[in-house]
Amino acid sequence: MRIGYGWDSHEFKSGIPLKIGGVTLPHNKGLGGHSDGDILLHATTDALLGAIAAPDIGSLFPPSDLQWKGADSVIFLQEALDRIRAAGYTIANVDSTLILAKPKIGPHAAAIRARIAELLEIPEDAIGLKAKTPEGMGTDNAAIAHVIVLLEKRHKLKQGSSRPGKKAAEKRK
Numbered sequence: 001m002r003i004g005y006g007w008d009s010h011e012f013k014s015g016i017p018l019k020i021g022g023v024t025l026p027h028n029k030g031l032g033g034h035s036d037g038d039i040l041l042h043a044t045t046d047a048l049l050g051a052i053a054a055p056d057i058g059s060l061f062p063p064s065d066l067q068w069k070g071a072d073s074v075i076f077l078q079e080a081l082d083r084i085r086a087a088g089y090t091i092a093n094v095d096s097t098l099i100l101a102k103p104k105i106g107p108h109a110a111a112i113r114a115r116i117a118e119l120l121e122i123p124e125d126a127i128g129l130k131a132k133t134p135e136g137m138g139t140d141n142a143a144i145a146h147v148i149v150l151l152e153k154r155h156k157l158k159q160g161s162s163r164p165g166k167k168a169a170e171k172r173k
């Protein structure tokens, strides 16, 4: 098993859509910075990459590279998924915490969990999502995400009909 942890933050800016967990939320500001500013997908990507000791999101997709400006963060998550699968792992579960003053995440939590489940191809009950307000932190103009993932080694698929049981039975003939 492997554990992975990711963290991300972006600043609120006017005139851009707010995307969290691959879902566009109704709000008068969005998150600026890298790509579409999706803190939850960025932190999840880093958690997956970290679990297999792969380079982080900023190394694989440098914010200075203009091709990632405004990009859909699903691209980054997909790369991380491909890498953990190539390393022989599947996701056991994900837990996450969002820290932001506004908007309230509660009304959108089900939609965000459903989208993350779809993207990671795991059941919704394997995805934890909590939201907190940044009391006393002075970060009201930022949104922060913490994500932790647990990976399990994938069971080796039995190839064709050469199951050990069958082979052993054939040998006995």
Ligand SMILES: [Zn+2]
Binding pocket: 008, 009, 010, 033, 034, 037, 038, 039, 042, 043
């Ligand atoms: Zn980010």
